[in-house]
Amino acid sequence: MRLTLNGVLLDADAVTLHDLVGPLPDGHAAAVNHEVVPRAEHARRLLADGDVIEVVTAVAGG
Numbered sequence: 421m422r423l424t425l426n427g428v429l430l431d432a433d434a435v436t437l438h439d440l441v442g443p444l445p446d447g448h449a450a451a452v453n454h455e456v457v458p459r460a461e462h463a464r465r466l467l468a469d470g471d472v473i474e475v476v477t478a479v480a481g482g
Contacts, residue, residue: 421469438462440473447478 423432425440434440437457441450450457451474457465467473 421467423467423470424472426474432467434467436463437465437467437473440467441475444475448475449478450475 421432421434423430423434423440425432432440437450437452441462444450444459444462449459450462452465452467452471454472454474
């Protein structure tokens with residue numbers, strides 16, 4: 421299926437969000453189609469052709 425990950429179009433065999441991004445380190449979050457997916461749901465969140473996935477890193481600062 422064709423997915424967009426952080427702005428990059430790719431062909432992937434991933435079925436779930438976890439299949440695509442694996443376990444994310446602390447301070448990272450993932451969203452599918454502009455909806456944040458809680459870490460506990462990554463293995464259950466099914467992906468579909470055309471989904472847009474963003475993985476972001478929280479940065480502390482002042």
